[in-house]
Amino acid sequence: MNIIVCIKQVPDTTEIRLDPVKGTMIREGVPSIMNPDDKGGLEMALQLKDLYGAHVTVLTMGPHQAEAILREAFAMGADKAILLTDKKFAGADTLATSHTLAGALRSLDYDLIITGRQAIDGDTAQVGPQIAEHLDLPQVTYVENLQYDGDKQITVRKSIEDGYQLLEVEIPCVLTVLSSSNEARYMSVRGIMEAFEKEIEIWNSDRITINADKLGLNGSPTRVAKSFTKGLKPASQLYEVSPAEAVDIIINKLKEKHIVN
Amino acid sequence: MVKSNYKDIYVFVEQRGGIIQNVALELLGKARELADALNEKVCAVLLGHAISNKAQECIYYGADTVFCVDAPELETYLTEPYAQAICRIVNDNCPGILLLGATTIGRDLGPRVSARLETGLTADCTALAISDKGDFLMTRPAFGGNLMATIICKEHRPQMSTVRPGVMQKGLRDTQRKGKIENVSIQFDHSKINKIRIIDTVKQEKTRIDITEARVLVSGGRGVGNEEGFKLLRQLAKTIDAQVSSSRAMVDAGVMPHECQVGQTGKTVRPDIYFALGISGAIQHLAGMEESKYIIAINKDKFAPIFQIADLGIVGDVKQIVPLLTEKLKK
Incomplete structure (x- = not known):
């Protein structure tokens, strides 16, 4: 079984702070990490490797520094890593990104393509389903777990608002996975040693099967017209009082708002 | 693609088990406001099985036209039959804007449809507006909510957006409102649909309240x-x-x-x-x-x-x- 996991390097958005005076985003010093849902997807693939000896390839699009997450994936147990990097890829929205990844996937063998549900920098959850459409494959999003039924079929559990669904899916297919679906393994010591000996394949736009007009900024239907932070509201009434006094202040407010009589 | 051929605001009316979801009513309310600003129509897209009786509800909440596809293939949501139905309605009618709720269904369907139509999709919007020049402005949080970005989709149609539930206000239910209901029948491509089968849908304990x-x-x-x-x-x-x-x-x-x-x-x-x-x-x-x-x-x-x-x-x-x-x- 060949599994390809699409992963992304993202800034750890939980570490981002706003400048308290200017209200602007402070990007400096924010660490870059493997996107959490993608790590959940990689773990799912590695579990299939443990069970059935699947061959796991990780694929990312990004600048050279994104090699860091590919090394991390090697150290967790991935067999092959590909970095898609080219100036022509820059400025891509989700549609252009999905065309780029699909272009690379067309030159690879796969039974399963796994992506994270969404990346924490954009939270769009779009690239996985868009890849599935370009490759004319069935998709299941919000996957919690997976069972290989043998032959050309898997059974997946998909999370929905008020419970879950069990779906039988023909492979090859595209799955988008939740980070909460499993506990991603740590890099092993041997894995870390080997990670730096393994070779990352670097692919540019000549290596993928897609028209150049679908790539990067030119291939992106959407544009950011402007971006802004929400700014700061005037400070609230702040009370540093005893618990009993605090209780009275709150109750008065609740009365004023007709929450209590 | 001739941009000027594309007009009107389409709302995907999400139903689960025949019940129209609140987010769809919120979107109809917002679509009404945007359509009035553009002097265009609001069209509801209602997909499901044995749901024709819900079409009138969409009109009460702001739709001028309801496109209703009633088919057994659409009984329970699955990506492929829903994508086929929506794309057929889009290709036949050329909407300027297409809105979906940012639910597990909308976030599964939206990107699939946008890729099939080769158009842009802006996810999880918290504000939608029409600029003075008539551009459709879609605002969404990014970087974990640290930054707000206003997105436009200039040259591709329809301009697609998913909107977070609870962000827009639904309009008043007006039983005097009049509109048109169009029943659409679709030839599904079953070879694609058959690749996924639902074995079971399990509702989990409702200990929780929304x-x-x-x-x-x-x-x-x-x-x-x-x-x-x-x-x-x-x-x-x-x-x-x-x-x-x-x-x-x-x-x-x-x-x-x-x-x-x-x-x-x-x-x-x-x-x-x-x-x-x-x-x-x-x-x-x-x-x-x-x-x-x-x-x-x-x-x-x-x-x-x-x-x-x-x-x-x-x-x-x-x-x-x-x-x-x-x-x-x-x-």
């Missing part, structure tokens, strides 16, 4: 700490007929279930009163609750960012104040 519907929310964060701390919050909530919600930290810690999480990766809420108890106010949390009408924050740290958006701030220990408050309210 926090987005609550008038008062008692929300706890790291400062509440654990199960014991949340017991205090539940007692308070019970006395004032409120629901309990939480920050991401407490969900990650396994103390609270994900459906009670408020924030960028959780739910957007706008209750009359929001108690932020032991919540420091990380931006991704604020993104989900800042529209609350009145925010009461209690936190030990007087420099906690939550105090910047709270209406009433108390510097103190949640574990001391909350039990006292509950006790006094009971009297």
